[in-house]
Amino acid sequence: MILGxxxxxxxxxxxRTAEEREAIYRFRYSIxxxxxRRSYAGVDHEKGRLAQPEDERPESRLYYTGSPRAVTGTLRARIWDRPPPEIVEELSLQRMPPVRIAYLERLMV
Known part of the structure; x- marks a missing residue:
């Protein structure tokens, strides 16, 4: 819905490409x-990029606006048919029926 x-x-x-992903990582670092001036796991001050292990997980999708040369916004979506136990715990989903979950994070413009 938000993406629409x-x-x-x-x-x-x-x-979809390494170039697009790298552009997103540089944009994240710029923000x-x-x-x-925040320090998160995955911040590389020398290369000017912020990439995290979650970016490479099979359930992760990276979206962006603009172009690889000029990213204007980005977000990471992790989508599960059944979220893993740590996400169920983190988001207090124990009482929810099993539904497909989209977890949006690292949204910035």
Missing amino acids: LLARFTPVHVA YGREL
Whole structure:
């Protein structure tokens, strides 16, 4: 739903190539590393990028707006048919019926 609304204003792309993923990692760093001066696992100050292990997991999708040369926004979506136990615990999903879950994170524009 959110992606559908965003797509009305600007195209949303799925990062399929290493170049697109690297552009997202550099954009993240520009926000979290430079602007907000935050330090997260995966921050590489020397290379100016923020990549995390979750980015490479099979359930993860990286989306972005703009182009690989000029990313204007990004988010990571992790989508499960059945979320793993640690996510069930983290999000207090114990009482929910088994449903497909999309967990959106690292959203920035």
